[in-house]
Amino acid sequence: MFLEQILNGLAQGSIYALIGIGFALIFGVLGLVHFAHGEVYMIGAFIGFIMITAFHLPVWAALLLAIAGAAIVGFLVELLNFRPLRKAPEYASMICTLGLSVVLQNATMLIWGSDTKSLPLSSENVAFSFFGAKLSMEQILIFTVSLGLMVGLQYILYRSKLGKAIRAIAQNREAAALMGVNINQVIAATFAIGSGLGGAAGVLVGLYYNAFYPTMGFMAGLKAFTATVLGGLTSVPGAVLGGIILGVVENITAAYISSGFRDLVAFVILILVLFIRPSGIFGRGIQEKV
Template identity: 40%
Template sequence: MTNLIQTLISGLSLGSIYALIALGYTMVYGIAKMLNFAHGDVIMVGAYSGIVAVAQMGLSPWVTVIVSIAVCAVLGVVIEFCAYKPLRQAAPLSVLITAIGVSYLLQNAALLIFGSQQMAYPTLVKLPGFTVGGVHVDGITVLTLAVTAALMIALTLFIDKTKLGKAMRAVSEDKNAATLMGISVDRTITLTFAIGSALAAFASMFYGMTYVYIKPTTGAMPGIKAFTAAVFGGIGSIPGAMLGGILLGLIEQLSKTYISTLWADAIVFAVLVVVLVVKPTGLLGKPMQEKV
């Protein structure tokens, strides 16, 4: 029983990181209807910026957090302006291919700058863990869950209650109608990318403190898993991203513990296929109505 509870806690730790990454994915897709497959590599850039800020510039942890958020937000805006904005009216396949190209560009740029060797991410926050009934709970796990939940609530309130959030919902619903209502679609989409990339900075910090070592391809697999989590929960749904990430982490950790580490990824994607067959829009996704 103790082993099961410990596995579930490890799954919550992994799932909260997936959920944090998935929030950025679902934010961009929900508003701009774009699949930004470079999102995982923005996380990698955020992690390297944290390493540089602490190891080479000697900045304090709080300043490092601000630097990572600023770097990722600016990078997201630059990517949107240079790669995605010219393709605003292009076919979805063109945007998808461009996103993959941006992903490889960021990976190879990191490879040229930092090399292929792994680099250790600094411990920005030291939180003591605790043990209850023989089950150890790491402090970083609790903090990651708390921050992910807080960001989900903050994003939901921002989208539902603020003027900018209402503009984002209008752009998501109908870009042409939003333009007629005086909303700047380009500015709204740029803001969406900035927020989504800022979320990637939070993900990079918790991923770095949990798994320690960073390399140019660090963001690739977590990015794919987080995209899977977003689809699992219902892409475009902020609570769905949270739910999908947590469930994905639990399924993966239980598979590694009780079945096989070699089969864990296959089981995760198999569960996704089953869920989409039963409910194509994901667990919390809403059916999309086509206009004719």
């Protein structure tokens, strides 16, 4: 029972990690929070759902298309919401993406209705029994896909020219620009990568719970953000670790205390971390320049 909760927590945590990586990458290059990132994840989920139900595509193809679709959405968000506000005060892009998040959520609701959609799948397909704990096919899918994506991301970040540019901008944008890095291009690419991961998370979660609904991005986005804060806001491994911790803690709370507290836990963690150690586990400290 306990082990099963841990496994459930790990699966949920991997999802938070995938979304959280997007927050961390974007915060890394821009120092800003992308409030509509949860909606990008929701859009990914819907793309996956439509591909599977309307076009009868296999899961892997739907997943790839969702990643691509979410990446495009992320790119557009950067182009239309962040780029025009590069020199505006910090709150401008925050409020702007907050508005975008509300618009996307409600537009989706208008188009597809607010009810939860599910795939015509047989439920309860237990794949393995693992010391008495059930491990479902969907969980295996989550673990393998997220692990694959994270390894792929590490490859991009540390082995490619683009990754080098992303890390350079995160260190010092002006210096990177002076060294000939095309800032706008790299930021757009960062959005695309982060959003693609979010889109993948959307499809995976939709399959896991077999539930797709327009408001699914709100909570997931907030929780993934909590995970990212826990990990230090700009750190990719931090976001992963934060996601896993949050997923596990949440499931244990729901199982052993009350399911009503499942969502509460995340926000309490969020406020505690911000209060006690705003720089998170791996984060750099914040210091004001005079």
